[in-house]
Amino acid sequence: MSSLYTRSKEYTRSRKAQSDSPPSSPSPIAKTLRHERLSRLEAATNPTTSDSYSDRASSRSSAYTRRENRLAALSSRAEEESNRDYKKLYESALSENQKLKSKLQEAQLELADIKSKLEKVAQVRQKPEKRALERKLSEMEEEMKILTELKSDNQRLKDENGALIRVISKLSK
Numbered sequence: 718m719s720s721l722y723t724r725s726k727e728y729t730r731s732r733k734a735q736s737d738s739p740p741s742s743p744s745p746i747a748k749t750l751r752h753e754r755l756s757r758l759e760a761a762t763n764p765t766t767s768d769s770y771s772d773r774a775s776s777r778s779s780a781y782t783r784r785e786n787r788l789a790a791l792s793s794r795a796e797e798e799s800n801r802d803y804k805k806l807y808e809s810a811l812s813e814n815q816k817l818k819s820k821l822q823e824a825q826l827e828l829a830d831i832k833s834k835l836e837k838v839a840q841v842r843q844k845p846e847k848r849a850l851e852r853k854l855s856e857m858e859e860e861m862k863i864l865t866e867l868k869s870d871n872q873r874l875k876d877e878n879g880a881l882i883r884v885i886s887k888l889s890k
Contacts, residue, residue, distance in 0.1 A: 749787050
């Protein structure tokens with residue numbers, strides 16, 4: 718009873734898997750499952766009366782070894798394919814890294830070029846500003862000279878004013 722349950726369960730699983738997948742060539746696993754189902758179906762529909770228990774056991778063991786061989790072949794194929802896939806992925810990642818490195822170098826060269834152009838433009842702009850600042854500085858220096866002269870004149874006038882006040886006060890007494 719349990720073997721029928723597992724068969725029907727496997728059948729519904731494989732039916733679902735087949736209906737879910739797009740119509741294309743069946744995978745090696747699906748082929749082996751279909752082959753196993755067919756061999757079980759043939760064995761169930763063609764029972765021979767002359768088979769003994771030992772014949773059935775030997776056929777089961779040979780079927781088991783065939784199944785193991787198929788699974789081993791499938792796993793080795795899958796392993797080879799995965800190794801190839803990893804190699805392809807590695808190679809593609811390596812080439813992508815090389816492309817990105819070359820783009821980075823180009824971008825760095827472009828950045829350095831733009832920086833040098835920017836410095837040149839800044840220097841050109843600084844020249845008129847520097848001249849204007851130098852003019853302002855010279856004007857301020859002249860104003861400082863005039864200011865010191867005015868301060869000394871002011872002090873001299875204060876001193877003269879004080880002297881005149883003293884003379885006037887002496888005369889008025």
